[in-house]
Amino acid sequence: MTSDGKKVRVAVCDDHRLFRRGVAEMLSFAEDVEVAGEASTHDETVAIASDLSPDVVLLDLEMPSGQMGAYESVACMLTLPSHPRVVVFTMHDEPGMVGRFRALGAAGYVAKSAEMGELVEAVRGAARAPTAPEETA
Numbered sequence: 001m002t003s004d005g006k007k008v009r010v011a012v013c014d015d016h017r018l019f020r021r022g023v024a025e026m027l028s029f030a031e032d033v034e035v036a037g038e039a040s041t042h043d044e045t046v047a048i049a050s051d052l053s054p055d056v057v058l059l060d061l062e063m064p065s066g067q068m069g070a071y072e073s074v075a076c077m078l079t080l081p082s083h084p085r086v087v088v089f090t091m092h093d094e095p096g097m098v099g100r101f102r103a104l105g106a107a108g109y110v111a112k113s114a115e116m117g118e119l120v121e122a123v124r125g126a127a128r129a130p131t132a133p134e135e136t137a
Contacts, residue, residue, distance in 0.1 A: 008127040009036040011052065011084070013045040014060040023058070023089075023119070030120045041066045042073035049077045049084050055127045056107075057084045058119075061092065071104065078105045085126035089119070 010033055014020040017040065024035045036054040039045040043066035049057055057077060061070040068076065074086050085107035088098065098109045107126040110119050 007032055007034040008056060008123060009034050009052070009054045010123055011035075011037045011039060011045070011048050011054040011057045013039040013042075013048075013057060013063065014089070015040045015063040026116050027120065027123070030123075033120065033123060040064070042068050042070060046073050046076050050080055053080075053082045054084050056123050057086050058089045058110075058123065059086055059106075061088060061090045061097075061101075071100075074101060074104050074106060085129070087122050087126050 010027060012020050012024045012027070012035060014023065020038055020040065024038060027033050027035055037048040037052045039048050041064045045057060045059060045063075046068070048054070059070070059074070063070070077083055077086060086101075086105070087108045087110060088101045088106050089110050089112060090097075091112045092098075101109065107129065108122050110122045114122075
């Protein structure tokens with residue numbers, strides 16, 4: 001739940017439809033999490049972050065770029081008036097990459113190899129935290 005007792009609203013952003021739908025379905029089993037939207041490109045991610053104001057954006061880094069890439073989309077989302085907490089969700093566990101996104105303002109990181117419980121906890125932690133939560137690998 002968010003600090004005001006509402007469900008955590010999450011946008012699931014990944015270019016692989018089957019994977020994205022599977023993650024959204026799994027997140028829907030958490031009583032305190034609601035999937036607010038989905039995106040398959042970085043441009044769509046920024047648009048839904050602006051239009052739907054999710055609490056957390058679960059962001060795959062390896063999506064088609066369109067007008068912007070991963071770094072630009074994170075930077076753009078963090079300038080929105082009610083900006084979401086960004087949790088990087090990727091198959092890469094390279095510390096340098098994770099560090100760059102954390103320095104940019106991402107609230108957390110979850111490897112795609114993580115257990116579902118770890119993913120849900122990362123989403124909850126990002127929604128609750130006044131500062132970026134600890135990384136989950």
